[in-house]
Amino acid sequence: MPTSARPAPGELPPPVEGAERIRTVQQPKGTLTSTRSKARRAAVDLLFEADQRGLNAGDLLDQRVATPAGQSPLREYTVRLVRGVVENWNGINEVLATYSRGWPLERMPAVDRAILRVGAWELEYNDDVPAGVAISESVELAKALSTDDSPTFVNGLLSRIAQVVGDSGTTEQEPEGDRAL
Numbered sequence: 001m002p003t004s005a006r007p008a009p010g011e012l013p014p015p016v017e018g019a020e021r022i023r024t025v026q027q028p029k030g031t032l033t034s035t036r037s038k039a040r041r042a043a044v045d046l047l048f049e050a051d052q053r054g055l056n057a058g059d060l061l062d063q064r065v066a067t068p069a070g071q072s073p074l075r076e077y078t079v080r081l082v083r084g085v086v087e088n089w090n091g092i093n094e095v096l097a098t099y100s101r102g103w104p105l106e107r108m109p110a111v112d113r114a115i116l117r118v119g120a121w122e123l124e125y126n127d128d129v130p131a132g133v134a135i136s137e138s139v140e141l142a143k144a145l146s147t148d149d150s151p152t153f154v155n156g157l158l159s160r161i162a163q164v165v166g167d168s169g170t171t172e173q174e175p176e177g178d179r180a181l
Helices: 035-053 057-066 076-087 089-099 110-125 131-145 150-164
Strands: none
Touching (some): 035 057, 035 131, 076 110, 089 110, 089 150, 110 131, 131 150
16 A cells, blocks of 8 residues: 655645545635724624623723733723723714614614724724724724625715714714715
8 A cells, every 4th residue: 555645844735536625714804904903893892792781881891901801901992992982972873873864773783883883983083093094994894794785884874974074073064954874
């Protein structure tokens, strides 16, 4: 019986006759790789968890800061995002409800609400992030975490909000009759 040579390190063994070829694992669509992208993802995860468990997001954040659930503590930007959303909760929800024509917050999927809250906070309250980046990052989160229709919805709603946010970061009054997305 012939003996087969072992493959060199880093090489794949020759295919076994009759076996199906194994596909390589690819990065999922909407992969988030930058430090801030990962911080946004963690903020969305925390807001989503609080929503699903019926907890106050600020209290859950405080628990996670005191006792991290994972091996590493929360990123500074994750903490900033969640605290910002919690501190401006009513204003963010009001803006989202105003411009999400026909979609009350309660009707939106919980993950979309979390993504939209993070995106809206960045648009309205964080001058460090350009509007295009905030929207793009939120769309990528929706691609990675939500339904096929969510990226379009998130993009449309946040783009509309960005149109009415002034340079000062506060929402300007919109002319009557132009409330649609």
